[in-house]
Amino acid sequence: MFDIRSSIINQKKYKVFYAIIPFLALFIALFIGGVLIFFAGINPWKAYNYMLQSIFGNIRLFSEVFTHFVPLVFCALSFAVAYKGGFFNVGGEGQLYFGALTATLAGVYIQGLPAFIHIPLVLLTGFIGGAFWCWIAGILKIKLGADEILNTIMLSYLAILLINFVVMYFLKPANSYISQSEKIAKSAYFPKLIPHTQINLGVILSLLTVIIIYYFLYRSPYGYQIRAIGENSDAANYAGMNILKGTMTVIIISGGLAGLAGASMLMGTQYRLTPAFSPGYGFEGIGAAVMARNNPWGIILTAFLFALLRVGAGAMQRGVGVPLPISWTIEGIIMILITGSEYLSNKFSTNLIGGRA
């Protein structure tokens, strides 16, 4: 006999367990990281302690966390939105670069605007740049049948080389030896929220975007359609939804968000375009999205965690001599563990009524 009460209790238990998995993964990854630190001849407990103390005891280091946090949030959202809509966008890194390029053009060559016009303008061009690069991937998939996983990766590397080329041959000032663009106009700089720190307008914008994306995906009828397409495009088609339009919307938003990552880096911290503009936020953002299981709220936590690890690894290197790549290692282990635990969450969600967690 079907016992509705125990089924509800089970549901709750599953939901708790489902939510615990990322924390468990973090714990295991930190533990393995600790073993590595131990092999390096350093007391892991001391190292982690030092990391937390230096970040939370030093406003400069703490504010540095946000320079990574902002692009990571945008990149993670970019991946998550596409994923929910059934488009696997691995090319966030290239879209970030392309968004940064268009934003640089609008920031350097448009001068004399007041900040309240210039800032939105540069953000918009960044969005358009990223969206454009992702749109190409979408067209290649929809019109020409090129698998998006492969073509977003290829387009990503293409974009990085292209920007490299454009910076070296077109954006570099004639009298400069260093391959970098000019600085964008002061009117396009993000205002700082706390003076002399890296905490700027980008932090608010990224959090605002999380809220917007959440409401778009989960509270708007359009977001519902997109998720329906992502879960089962045949069923969505049968229900009379316009698959093509929905997928294209997802592609534009996803690319645009990655472009915003590039624009926000440019306007908040870098101020100029360089060949090695992004240290891999596009890929790391995928990690943050995966760990958050593509939930916008979760992305705030995971992006913060990844940013913390990056800054923390730097602090541990300077303070106690832990090799810097420890942060990549921990992030990699988290991603592997989360991927490996997918079957657990699938098992839970099929046990839930309606099959949705």
Add this chain to the structure above:
Amino acid sequence: MDLITIASWISMSIRLSIPILFAALGGLILFKTGVFNLGLEAMMLTGAFLGFYGVLITGSPWVGLLLAIIGGAILGLLLAYVTVSLGGNQLVIGLGMNFFALGLTGFFYRMLCSTGLLTDTTKTANFSSIHIPFFSKLPILGEIFFDHNFLTYLAILLVIFVSWFFYKTTYGLSLRSVGESPETADTAGINVYLIRYIAAIVSGILAATGGAFLTLTQVTRFSENITDGRGWIALAVIIFGKYKPWGTLWASLIFGAGFALVLQLQVMGVKIPIQIVQMLPYILTIAALIGVVGKVRGPSALGKHYVKN
């Protein structure tokens, strides 16, 4: 360009394409069973580091190669376990492995440097060229074709072997059927999981060998992220080579020739935008993806998790 320059260009093209060819062949074998391998970069990097570590500690490049193979096999096994047994996302696991390998090899490399085991002047042994008697003495042709290390010849032989295996043996047929329709293969009594496991391990071994080629024959020195995107180029090679063993050989030679050309022109002081040439593999691959060079069709079951009933 005179004849000698052209000869050294071709010779360099071969040297640059072999690591990519190894990884591409490894990737191809797993792709053919229907499983994505986005961890090629991780496997190459691990192979490059372990190869270097082995030769640094023991002085023998053979030990280095052995360590690389073991490391690659372990990563392959991990990939298979997470995707085949646990049904995890085949793409995300690859990306995660890339982070993991980048971090771990960098971590240990810096440890080697800080403990003083490795200094700026450290020189390690490597696989030297095999001078094939008589042929290597031939003018021009000798340098181009008969003066490489054994891994280069091995890679070419592997292409022939894999091609024969895929299309002329029943095991090869089973492997391809798993990638096309695992359900049918299962019904026919083929162990889908076992084939995917073996393919993943072989994939890891080959990609790691490609990585070890970098530190055991060319630069004989590891540096962080030494593979520098070669794993992704290998992915491009698989597609541009239309998922065929001989195709991967030609594709990696074409891409290798492009990279060699860049180096050659730089040495000669010709100022051309190198990025344009570097972009070529990606442009060609996208062209292949949209069918410009004829229909490119991957295995039907690629990327789909198979649950045995």
